[in-house]
Amino acid sequence: MEFTLLAAAAAGVAALTLDLRWEATRGNAGRDGDLGEIAVTAAVVGLLVGRLAAMVGDGVNPLLHPADILIVRGGVVTGPAALGALAWVAWAGRRHWWLVADGLSAAALAGFAGWHAGCLARDACLGTPSDLPWAYGRAGSTVTRHPVEIYAAVLLAVAAAAVAHWKRAGRPRPGVPAAVALAAAGVIRLVTEPLRPALSHRVVGWYAAAVLVGVAAAWWRHRATPVPDL
């Protein structure tokens, strides 16, 4: 039962790895092994930071209960997790920052798509009630609901494919694909978040911030750098 999260994580890593390999064959990301290692480590760092943030937010002392850090299902705060992962990517790719960030842009979106699609293994795809034709309910329930995690997975997969195609065909300037991918991930989480069940307040500020930072960074990188040579 508890291993369903691992299945979802494996789906995310598999999607990320497949994207990197696929892009490598098309000249998008030459050092796919390095990028994959950076991405998976970033995911682990992000998970750790997000879990620690959740524990502190819940009033649980991580020093007194260090083993609780492993109970990922107890909660991971998305914003700090994303910042932790981005900080790791920034540090690990500091010598070729934009190359690494752009190389990971489509793969990260594909990895997120795999993670969200992992809801099928976790039986955790459903969100708020809906009467739409494709809405479905839990076993024994008369309430049909949005398959919100499937929405997110499809949107992220489409965004990953678009960014990968654009990197190959559109000659974007260095840093722009990474910024656009960040904004796309923020938009997709922002629009799907109201469809997810939540206990009280919905934290959408982090997603809105990702959109703003992504758009601003894309604009800055587009203005600040020349068109790359073929």
Next chain:
Amino acid sequence: MSGAGPASRFPYTPRMRRRLSMPLLLLVLVAACSAPAASPESVPELPVVSAADVTARLVDSSRPVVLNVWASWCLPCRSEAPLLERAAAEFAAEVDFVGLDVRDDQDGARSFVAEFFPGAAITQLHDPGGDIPVALGGSRGVPLTFFYGPGGELVSLHTGVLDERTLALEIDEILRRAGT
């Protein structure tokens, strides 16, 4: 020791120390930000109940009930406790929250309640033998959470640690079942 030994030739040692100092500082800050626990002495002994007592409580309830089975020795139970406390505060007007401590002693149970459920709107009960969850249709594993509609109708049973989405979804289901 001077800097002439073999160990000092390792070029990254001072830099590594600086790198390690920042995570350690953050860890201390994280610990300092965590809320202090209440005293176990401030928590009354948990009432010992039987399966019949719990069933009667469920049948008599006019509101939906979330029955969470926990134990102080259960690591994942600690992880989901803050979530349950938050849900109990959020849905206090619509849902009854009941905690059932199993296969545990009173000292452990009171310490757990003091640390993880201080002031929570959750009725805590004690089942030292741990037979009640099985009698209700569950298992002997913890954590375990039963979701009941009004009158004790079992809507769903969640085995393992709850996450926020699952808990919110299950509560929504029992509230809809209650017509709230």
